[in-house]
Amino acid sequence: MTQTSSALILKGKPVADKILGELGASIQALAARAGRPPGLAVVLVGEDPASQVYVHLKGKKANELGIATFDHRLPVSTPQADLERLIARLNADPAVDGILVQLPLPAHIREEAVLRRVALGKDVDVFHPENFGLLALKQGVLKPCTPAGVIEILKHYGIEIPGKRAALIGRSKIVGLPLSLLLLHENATVTVCHSRTKDIGAATREADIVIAAMGRARFLKADMVREGAVVVDVGINRVDGNLVGDCDYEALLPKVSAITPVPGGVGPMTVAMLMVNTVRAFRLHALPEEPLQGEGR
Ligand code: NAP
Numbered sequence: 001m002t003q004t005s006s007a008l009i010l011k012g013k014p015v016a017d018k019i020l021g022e023l024g025a026s027i028q029a030l031a032a033r034a035g036r037p038p039g040l041a042v043v044l045v046g047e048d049p050a051s052q053v054y055v056h057l058k059g060k061k062a063n064e065l066g067i068a069t070f071d072h073r074l075p076v077s078t079p080q081a082d083l084e085r086l087i088a089r090l091n092a093d094p095a096v097d098g099i100l101v102q103l104p105l106p107a108h109i110r111e112e113a114v115l116r117r118v119a120l121g122k123d124v125d126v127f128h129p130e131n132f133g134l135l136a137l138k139q140g141v142l143k144p145c146t147p148a149g150v151i152e153i154l155k156h157y158g159i160e161i162p163g164k165r166a167a168l169i170g171r172s173k174i175v176g177l178p179l180s181l182l183l184l185h186e187n188a189t190v191t192v193c194h195s196r197t198k199d200i201g202a203a204t205r206e207a208d209i210v211i212a213a214m215g216r217a218r219f220l221k222a223d224m225v226r227e228g229a230v231v232v233d234v235g236i237n238r239v240d241g242n243l244v245g246d247c248d249y250e251a252l253l254p255k256v257s258a259i260t261p262v263p264g265g266v267g268p269m270t271v272a273m274l275m276v277n278t279v280r281a282f283r284l285h286a287l288p289e290e291p292l293q294g295e296g297r
Contacts, residue, residue: 008157008258010232012149012265015156016272020065023279027066030283033290038282039068040098040124041090045083045109046076051102058100061271067278070096076106083109084117091119097282098124100274103174121284124277126178135178138185141284141292142277147179149269150211150232151186159209159230159258162187167204169193169220169246170213175234179211200224212246220247222255231259234266 031037040062044055059069070093072086083105090096099122105111115127123131126144134140154161166188170176180192191207193200201224204210212220213234225231235246245262252259260266283292 007253007256010153010157010159010230010258010260010265012153012260012268015153016149016268018156019152019272020061020275023275024065027279030279030287031066034282034286036095036286037066037068038097038279038286039070039093039095040100040278041070041072041093041096042100042102043072043074043083043086043090044102045074045078046106048104051104055100055102058271058274061275062278065275067275067282068095078106078109080109080113083114087114087117091117091122094285096122097285098122098274098278100125101127121281124274124281126277127174132173132178136181142280143182143273144174144178145273145277146175146234146266146270147182148273148276149266150179150234151182152273153232153260153266153269154209154230157258161209163189164208165189165191165206166209166211167191167193167207168211168213169197169200169204170211170215170234172213175213179213179234183209214246216246217244218246218248220252222248222251225252225256227255228257229255231256232266233260233262236262236267 042055042059044051062069090099099118101114105114118128120128120130124142126135126142131140166183168176168180171192171194176192180190183190191203193203204224205226207229209230210225211232211234215235215237217237217239231247231252233245233247237244243263280292
């Protein structure tokens with residue numbers, strides 16, 4: 001076995017910049033034809049510091065691109081009915097193309113009930129169960145942001161997916177489960193590991209592409225991957241004030257052929273894909289006669 005330290009670093013920012021550059025260039029002309037800009041409503045309940053950062057980043061990026069944002073910051077004590085009434089109002093608002101409800105919601109709010117209220121065509125996070133069903137059947141117009149971002153990174157760096165064995169760690173409804181479907185649609189052979197999997201290493205060592213999306217700092221060790229594997233780290237964990245992924249990056253580096261860093265890997269892609277979805281939703285609402293382009297995205 002030969003060891004290599006020339007792993008390709010799969011940085012997300014250049015990929016996100018490219019996608020956002022193309023999107024930004026098209027928005028002005030689209031807005032001129034539609035007579036209005038795309039609109040994104042951002043709903044934040046409570047004052048969770050990480051959520052505040054994410055919401056700020058998303059709003060800032062949207063405004064830079066020429067997407068109008070509608071900020072709704074609600075107190076942590078907001079009753080379920082009030083939140084659902086707000087969603088109904090945003091559903092009916094013709095200036096709003098996408099509705100982003102930042103998760104997690106406070107414990108007294110029934111998250112599933114709120115997410116089901118979001119109009120299917122404005123569900124830019126793709127959290128509504130009907131949109132998830134359409135995604136599973138490969139009929140969705142919008143793709144979930146973080147999973148779609150992972151696929152975009154792999155494609156951008158020329159990493160072949162069809163016919164490859166992909167192992168995922170994590171099966172959450174936001175990342176692991178939808179990503180397993182996107183990989184399947186890309187013709188990978190997919191293994192999904194989770195907290196009840198008996199021997200995760202046995203599954204990941206078989207894989208050409210290993211994706212960790214579990215929220216456990218530095219879980220994926222060098223002895224859990226094969227020589228030359230491609231590793232994607234979706235995890236974001238705070239350890240002693242630092243951001244670390246689900247992968248033992250330094251230990252994996254000499255063994256893998258490519259790996260995403262944390263931070264700077266998948267993170268920037270999530271925001272970029274949210275912008276892509278908002279503009280797609282806008283086009284469907286405001287310019288329904290024009291065919292969508294960039295179907296792969
Ligand atoms: P989640 O909802 O907590 O799901 C975690 C998944 O990992 C579950 O399926 C769980 O299995 C599995 N898991 C947890 N511990 C495990 C263990 N010891 N062994 C095997 N499987 C285990 O988390 P999430 O929302 O998917 O997020 C995962 C990570 O990605 C987090 O660090 C999050 O911060 C990060 N994230 C990053 C982005 C980004 O933009 N980069 C976006 C979203 C999330 P069970 O199903 O059996 O419980």
